[in-house]
Amino acid sequence: MPKYMFATATLLAVTMAAASETPDCVIRPKNVKGGRALRAMARISEPVALRTAFGTIKHTDVVFVVSSELEVERGCLVWSFDLSVPGIPGIREVQVDAGDGKVLSSEREVARQEAAERKKDAGPRH
Secondary structure, X not given: OHHHHHHHHHHHHHHHHHHHHOOOXXXXXXXXXXXXXXXXXXXXXXXXXXXXXXXXXXXXXOOEEEEEEEEEEOOEEEEEEEEEOOOOOOEEEEEEEOOOOOEEEEEEEOHHHHHHHHHHHHOOOO
């Protein structure tokens, strides 16, 4: 009996950990390839999402968009923006839900993290 209780407790802990890593988003694409299909699913336009992303940067009037893309990240359809602020090292990556326009994440990345992410996104070349 204790063996089953341990297995149940372990399964519950793993499930809760996985749930905490998955953001609460509106659109969860399944097996969708290509930009057109993703854009057709997005309810929030890129300009609207970008204004929201700019709102996460405080105390500055100048923000540069290093890159932007509509992508599936952790199962969610998001507008992902890499933003740069003069005088502040690194990049601010902001992910906006393409379904309702809410900010799902906003993290500062140093150059090394950004380079590793670009390499991962590029994937293997054949």
